[in-house]
Every structure is written in structure tokens, then in C-alpha cells.
Amino acid sequence: MSMTKSQLIEILSARHSQLAPKDAELAVKTMLDAMAHALAKGDRIEIRGFGSFGLNYRPPRTGRNPKTGEKVQVPKKYVPHFKAGKELRERVDLAAANGAPILDTGNDVDDED
Amino acid sequence: MTLTKAELADLMFEKVGLNKREAKDMVESFFEEIRMALEKGDSVKLSGFGNFQLRNKPQRPGRNPKTGEEIPITARRVVTFHASQKLKSLVEQSFDGNQSNA
Numbered sequence: 001m002s003m004t005k006s007q008l009i010e011i012l013s014a015r016h017s018q019l020a021p022k023d024a025e026l027a028v029k030t031m032l033d034a035m036a037h038a039l040a041k042g043d044r045i046e047i048r049g050f051g052s053f054g055l056n057y058r059p060p061r062t063g064r065n066p067k068t069g070e071k072v073q074v075p076k077k078y079v080p081h082f083k084a085g086k087e088l089r090e091r092v093d094l095a096a097a098n099g100a101p102i103l104d105t106g107n108d109v110d111d112e113d
Numbered sequence: 114m115t116l117t118k119a120e121l122a123d124l125m126f127e128k129v130g131l132n133k134r135e136a137k138d139m140v141e142s143f144f145e146e147i148r149m150a151l152e153k154g155d156s157v158k159l160s161g162f163g164n165f166q167l168r169n170k171p172q173r174p175g176r177n178p179k180t181g182e183e184i185p186i187t188a189r190r191v192v193t194f195h196a197s198q199k200l201k202s203l204v205e206q207s208f209d210g211n212q213s214n215a
Contacts (some may be wrong), residue, residue, distance in 0.1 A: 002156040003147075011146050016139060019131070026129050027139050031121050032162045036200055038116040040207040045116040050144040051192075055204060077205050080163070082194030088148050089192070092167065095152045096190030102167045103154040 002104045005032075039080050049087035056081045118144075151192055163196040 005028065013024035035053065038045050045053040055078040063074045084092070118140050125136035147165065150157050157165040168191050175186035196204075 002158050003150040005159045005161075008143075008146055008157070008159070012139065012142055015142055015146075016135065019135065023129055023131065024139075027125055027131070028143065030124050030128050031140065031143055032159060034116065034121060034124055036162060036203055038114075039200065040203045041114075042208045042211070043114045043116055047118055047144055050148065053194075055208065057210070076210070078208050078210065080194075080196040080200055080204055082163075082165075082192075084192040088151065091148060091152045092192055093189050095154065096169065100152075100154050102169065102190070104156045105166060105168075 042078070047085065049085050051083055051085040051088055053080060053082050055079065159197075161197055161199045163194055163200055166193050166195065167191070168193055 009025045009028050013021045058077045060076045061074050121140045122136040125131045125139050147157050172188045173186050
């Protein structure tokens with residue numbers, strides 16, 4: 001099993017029953033949007049107990065077009081990076097130590113929008 | 114600038130119209146629900162942002178960097194994050210390495 005954004009919205013909506021369902025949806029979208037835009041500006045995100053997001057530098061390199069074998073210049077770039085915080089690390093690892101299996105590796109088809 | 118739970122709670126107040134207590138609770142439970150799913154062994158897929166996945170890592174040999182003493186790194190489960198193509202493109206197109214002052 002994996003939890004999707006719409007399932008997360010449903011759970012939060014049920015947990016915050018005093019709010020209109022639309023509010024949970026707007027809340028989740030607003031948070032993810034703010035996080036994406038912080039990274040786009042080069043800012044870090046630090047969520048205590050959850051983890052931190054930042055950017056990692058990838059230097060320019062000469063790559064090859066796998067089809068033609070032709071050399072191509074790949075410019076420098078920055079890629080998003082996440083490091084789990086202490087509480088998340090410990091809780092996940094404790095669950096593993098107690099024998100909880102991984103129910104879903106998340107390695108199936110990527111549902112991008 | 115660093116984005117933290119405090120700024121996210123401010124946004125819940127300004128953009129969603131939650132009161133200050135609701136705003137703080139919403140931010141807290143957003144991250145808590147993700148932690149709970151991962152704790153249960155589920156991956157979390159936030160389309161347009163990225164996926165949080167779990168990996169079991171076997172024990173491997175390690176070393177105390179100070180003393181050089183060999184000590185095994187125990188088997189563990191770790192959380193990995195894979196940014197979505199959308200987030201990767203957004204970062205690539207808008208950040209050129211100059212730290213923002215915003």
C-alpha cells in the first residue's frame with residue numbers, strides 16, 4: 001500500500017472535522033506549494049522531527065546520448081535532497097526492528113502529474 | 114531563509130483562513146500522518162512533489178572514524194525521498210546557485 005496525496009487529504013479532513021473538506025485540500029496544496037517554491041529559491045526546509053530538504057549541487061559533465069553515442073554537455077544543476085530527522089528515523093527503524101514489513105517499496109509506476 | 118513549521122502555520126492562517134491553533138495543528142498533523150504511514154510500512158506519494166519510500170539496509174562493516182576501530186553498522190530501515198520530475202524541473206529552471214536573500 002502507499003498513501004497518496006488525496007488519501008492524506010481525506011485523513012486530515014477527518015481529523016479536523018471542524019473544517020470544511022475543501023480546507024484540508026487547500027491546506028495540503030498550500031504546504032506542498034510553499035515547500036516546492038522554497039526549494040526553487042534555493043532555501044532550505046527544516047521540519048523538526050520530520051526532516052530537512054535542501055539542494056545538492058551536480059557539477060557540469062560530458063554525457064553521451066545513449067542512442068547515438070554522441071557527446072553532449074550536461075550543465076551544472078541543483079537537485080532536491082531530503083534527510084530524515086531523528087524522530088522519523090527512529091520511529092521507522094523501531095517499526096522495522098519490531099518486524100513490521102515494508103508493505104510497498106513505492107517502486108511501481110510513477111504517477112506524476 | 115529557511116522554511117519551518119512556523120512559516121507553514123502562518124500560511125494556513127493567511128491562505129486557508131484557519132485560526133492560529135487550527136493552523137498549527139494542521140501543519141503538525143500533515144507531517145504526523147506522513148510519519149505514521151511510513152512507520153506502518155507504507156510509501157507516501159505526493160504527486161507533483163515527490164515520493165517517500167522505505168528501504169531495508171543490511172548490516173555492513175563500519176569504522177569509528179576517530180579510533181579506526183571496526184564496528185558493524187547494524188541493519189536498519191531508512192526513508193528515502195525522490196523528488197518528482199515536476200519539482201526537479203522547477204528547481205533546475207529557477208535556481209542557478211545564487212543564494213536568495215528573500
